[in-house]
Amino acid sequence: MPISPDVREAVRQGSWIRKMFEEGARLKAERGPDNVFDFSLGNPYGEPPETLSEKIRSLASAPPADLHRYMPNAGFPDVRAKVADALARSTGLPFTGDHLIMTTGAAGALNVALRAILSPGDEVLVIAPYFVEYLFYVRNVGGVPIVAESAENFQLDMASIRAALSDRTKAVILNTPNNPTGAVYPRDDLLTLDGLLAEREKRTNAPIYVLSDEPYRKIVFPGFSFFPPAAALRNTLVAYSHSKDLNVPGERIGYLAVSPRAADAGEVSDACVFCNRVLGFVNAPSLMQRAVAVAQDLAPDLSVYQANRDALVATLRAAGFPVVPPGGAFYLFPRSPSGNEMEFVEAAREENILVVPGRGFGREGHFRIAFCVSPETVMSSLPAWERLGGRYFPRQNQGETR
Ligand SMILES: Cc1ncc(COP(=O)(O)O)c(C=O)c1O
Numbered sequence: 001m002p003i004s005p006d007v008r009e010a011v012r013q014g015s016w017i018r019k020m021f022e023e024g025a026r027l028k029a030e031r032g033p034d035n036v037f038d039f040s041l042g043n044p045y046g047e048p049p050e051t052l053s054e055k056i057r058s059l060a061s062a063p064p065a066d067l068h069r070y071m072p073n074a075g076f077p078d079v080r081a082k083v084a085d086a087l088a089r090s091t092g093l094p095f096t097g098d099h100l101i102m103t104t105g106a107a108g109a110l111n112v113a114l115r116a117i118l119s120p121g122d123e124v125l126v127i128a129p130y131f132v133e134y135l136f137y138v139r140n141v142g143g144v145p146i147v148a149e150s151a152e153n154f155q156l157d158m159a160s161i162r163a164a165l166s167d168r169t170k171a172v173i174l175n176t177p178n179n180p181t182g183a184v185y186p187r188d189d190l191l192t193l194d195g196l197l198a199e200r201e202k203r204t205n206a207p208i209y210v211l212s213d214e215p216y217r218k219i220v221f222p223g224f225s226f227f228p229p230a231a232a233l234r235n236t237l238v239a240y241s242h243s244k245d246l247n248v249p250g251e252r253i254g255y256l257a258v259s260p261r262a263a264d265a266g267e268v269s270d271a272c273v274f275c276n277r278v279l280g281f282v283n284a285p286s287l288m289q290r291a292v293a294v295a296q297d298l299a300p301d302l303s304v305y306q307a308n309r310d311a312l313v314a315t316l317r318a319a320g321f322p323v324v325p326p327g328g329a330f331y332l333f334p335r336s337p338s339g340n341e342m343e344f345v346e347a348a349r350e351e352n353i354l355v356v357p358g359r360g361f362g363r364e365g366h367f368r369i370a371f372c373v374s375p376e377t378v379m380s381s382l383p384a385w386e387r388l389g390g391r392y393f394p395r396q397n398q399g400e401t402r
Contacts, residue, residue, distance in 0.1 A: 016360025037381035075102030086296035102284035106241035109256035122170035129361035154181035182326020190232035207263035215241035216329035224327030319389025337392035
């Protein structure tokens with residue numbers, strides 16, 4: 001066999017997100033782009049903010065002497081100091097440049113962190129529904145993903161987490177605001193989780209690291225607030241990405257930050273710098289490091305996401321779909337009206353609506369809508385959603401109450 005069996009199996013199964021995205025491209029070519037409502041991929045539709053674009057232009061036209069060269073594997077020291085300063089202000093923790101490693105997005109950060117801390121056979125808790133790549137990232141380094149379930153409202157379910165912990169648990173991956181549910185975890189739950197981990201750590205006398213994957217940290221809707229996991233959980237490694245807050249997912253820029261409160265923080269940071277190098281990243285893209293240094297305090301424009309979210313939640317609810325309104329990120333994760341969500345995803349496709357089945361995130365019976373699309377796409381999709389609801393919830397559509 002030319003390739004490793006687990007890679008072969010992963011390739012065979014494919015990613016549901018990618019499958020639906022590719023189906024969207026096919027349908028758009030067949031039916032015209034304006035006739036297809038593609039909610040498959042978390043690819044922000046907007047342009048980067050002008051401050052960032054301007055900085056990229058000025059770097060490209062008048063590059064500083066070191067711009068295109070190797071630098072320390074952790075990234076430019078002045079950039080790391082700037083990022084650390086912003087992170088220190090938002091978490092209240094004394095982050096410095098020494099805690100920071102610039103990475104190729106959150107995906108790079110998570111792979112670096114996992115490589116640095118895991119030994120083969122170590123367990124990593126992921127909470128379903130989850131960003132499916134976590135399973136692959138853990139397996140990349142011989143780790144074993146263990147799944148805990150979230151509660152019905154997608155918040156942390158401590159009983160499920162407690163049951164999933166074992167003496168082999170080395171890390172927990174947390175994602176708030178969450179992809180695919182939009183759940184934002186409150187401070188008290190994060191503190192409770194820290195207590196739960198501390199109990200287990202007492203038994204094993206070894207730290208359990210929390211990989212806090214936070215690419216949607218700045219995308220939080222009114223009425224909700226993001227509480228930084230690093231401020232509640234002692235052994236946190238923050239994985240951040242500028243893919244979603246600055247609309248540059250193709251540029252591959254983010255960072256990993258080891259909390260100053262984490263056990264063996266210095267040793268873990270050094271290990272992560274080494275892993276950034278030997279996993280083949282070497283360093284994060286240099287031009288983008290310099291560019292994002294000026295964007296640390298920028299807040300994304302949430303007006304379109306909020307309008308998209310509100311229009312979809314209102315239309316889906318009126319059509320009969322049970323929806324938990326997301327507190328952050330740009331996803332909805334409604335329950336499928338048909339027990340078999342694959343049947344529903346196909347029915348949606350007949351209406352030219354592309355969504356991803358919940359099984360792509362470890363929870364069947366649901367589907368994901370990525371609403372980081374243009375407002376025009378959302379508005380023109382609403383009649384199709386109403387028709388789709390009419391297939392499953394005919395009584396609501398006739399104005400009756402239940
Ligand atoms: C929860 C989550 N984590 C990580 C990533 C990877 O982000 P990046 O583009 O920074 O690698 C994504 C991308 O969609 C995501 O949704």
